[in-house]
Amino acid sequence: MSSAVPAGPPPGPARPEFWRSPLRGPWLTAVFGLILLFGVTVLFVTGLLSYAAYNPALARTNDETPDKGLLGFYLFSWPTSPYWIYRLTQGIHVTLGIVLVPVLLAKLWSVIPLLFSWPPVRSFSHAVERLSLLLLVGGALFEFATGILNVQLHYIFPGSFYTLHFYGAWVFIGAFVVHVAFRLPRALRAVRPGRALPAAGDRSAALVSPRPAVPTLSRRGAVALVGAGSGVLLLVTAGQSVGGWFRRTAVLAPHGQDPGPGPNGFQINKTAASLGIRTSDIGPGWRLTVLGGGRRTVLTLDELRALPQYESALPIACVEGWSTTDQLWRGVRLAELAALVGLGTDPPHVLVESVQRGGAFASAVLRDNQVRDRRSLLALRVNGAVLSPDHGYPARIIVPGAPGVHNTKWVTRLTFGEPV
Ligand SMILES: Nc1nc2c(c(=O)[nH]1)N[C@H]1C(S)=C(S)[C@@H](COP(=O)(O)O)O[C@H]1N2
Numbered sequence: 001m002s003s004a005v006p007a008g009p010p011p012g013p014a015r016p017e018f019w020r021s022p023l024r025g026p027w028l029t030a031v032f033g034l035i036l037l038f039g040v041t042v043l044f045v046t047g048l049l050s051y052a053a054y055n056p057a058l059a060r061t062n063d064e065t066p067d068k069g070l071l072g073f074y075l076f077s078w079p080t081s082p083y084w085i086y087r088l089t090q091g092i093h094v095t096l097g098i099v100l101v102p103v104l105l106a107k108l109w110s111v112i113p114l115l116f117s118w119p120p121v122r123s124f125s126h127a128v129e130r131l132s133l134l135l136l137v138g139g140a141l142f143e144f145a146t147g148i149l150n151v152q153l154h155y156i157f158p159g160s161f162y163t164l165h166f167y168g169a170w171v172f173i174g175a176f177v178v179h180v181a182f183r184l185p186r187a188l189r190a191v192r193p194g195r196a197l198p199a200a201g202d203r204s205a206a207l208v209s210p211r212p213a214v215p216t217l218s219r220r221g222a223v224a225l226v227g228a229g230s231g232v233l234l235l236v237t238a239g240q241s242v243g244g245w246f247r248r249t250a251v252l253a254p255h256g257q258d259p260g261p262g263p264n265g266f267q268i269n270k271t272a273a274s275l276g277i278r279t280s281d282i283g284p285g286w287r288l289t290v291l292g293g294g295r296r297t298v299l300t301l302d303e304l305r306a307l308p309q310y311e312s313a314l315p316i317a318c319v320e321g322w323s324t325t326d327q328l329w330r331g332v333r334l335a336e337l338a339a340l341v342g343l344g345t346d347p348p349h350v351l352v353e354s355v356q357r358g359g360a361f362a363s364a365v366l367r368d369n370q371v372r373d374r375r376s377l378l379a380l381r382v383n384g385a386v387l388s389p390d391h392g393y394p395a396r397i398i399v400p401g402a403p404g405v406h407n408t409k410w411v412t413r414l415t416f417g418e419p420v
């Protein structure tokens with residue numbers, strides 16, 4: 001006497017009537033989806049550029065990502081012009097990532113009934129599709145969460161942020177491309193003016209509540225609300241990338257809104273004290289050692305000051321998205337320091353080491369195009385004053401277009417042209 005009646009979904013979210021919002025439907029999902037299609041594409045491209053900006057293939061110090069294999073590709077050497085390039089690309093990456101959060105959440109809200117669709121697995125292809133959506137949604141949440149935690153300096157990751165965000169990006173983008181390939185035609189149809197109602201059996205019709213509550217907001221109103229949320233985030237974030245006066249509007253910026261007065265009054269990433277830089281490391285006993293071509297020269301600070309000094313107006317642009325306006329640096333050209341060890345014509349790459357003991361940013365390798373640029377300095381002064389200890393006294397690197405992390409502070413050794 002077995003019953004042939006298939007069991008319906010259990011009470012709760014697996015039942016379509018459970019979902020009552022009259023706003024859900026193909027149009028709303030398509031609008032958010034199309035915004036994300038554009039936004040995520042920009043995030044992916046600027047993210048790849050951010051990776052390339054580290055000159056990852058140049059040296060292990062620049063990119064410690066394990067087993068990156070083919071994914072560690074990059075197509076070009078990071079340029080030094082325009083000198084604000086990283087300020088722009090990374091400012092866009094971080095600001096856009098934050099601004100898209102309301103859109104991402106709204107998109108997920110619009111499709112949440114599908115998460116509980118019954119039966120959980122209908123067929124093999126349905127299972128594959130659901131698995132790909134797991135990678136898509138999981139990947140998106142992972143990338144947004146790790147990115148935001150990093151720009152908020154909240155390092156709770158089990159490992160390096162770079163490694164996690166890098167591999168997460170490839171998983172996410174793979175699932176994203178598949179998702180877009182399958183859903184883009186439907187999304188475009190859903191936003192076409194004068195579109196027909198979804199045909200019966202159309203899976204996207206599952207988004208429409210069979211028992212809608214009375215609307216308190218139109219669908220356009222919902223889009224406007226999400227847009228307003230993104231707009232507010234833009235207003236309280238972008239100031240950290242624009243810098244200068246606008247820093248005051250960046251109330252979400254973790255370094256604070258006021259970097260203090262005077263020539264050294266611009267944003268500091270890590271203070272000397274926080275990294276354990278001792279006064280004895282950068283006191284009168286400090287020396288700059290220049291190595292390369294089998295030669296070695298050691299200079300005191302006074303000897304460095306006696307070399308020809310040049311000025312460059314360049315910003316600091318951090319991977320965390322904040323940047324400064326142009327600061328006026330003054331110091332010795334990297335190319336002329338290479339000349340001290342006989343490598344003045346066509347200077348090669350250089351390994352820059354600081355007095356800092358350990359830590360990922362204690363050293364970096366700059367590519368030959370960065371060494372050769374006449375604006376690249378070992379800076380001793382900024383905005384007319386001696387560097388403050390927090391900005392890298394007695395000497396720091398400043399290179400046009402480079403990510404902040406390659407502008408090593410408290411430099412003590414330069415090694416030109418050695419294999420790294
Ligand atoms: N030795 C050393 N140099 C360093 C760092 C560091 O941690 N140690 N931080 C880098 C990073 S991530 C940035 S963004 C810039 C910030 O420079 P600022 O603090 O002078 O603005 O310094 C770079 N130079």
Ligand SMILES: [Mo]
Pocket residue numbers: 269317318319320404405
């Ligand atoms: Mo940075």
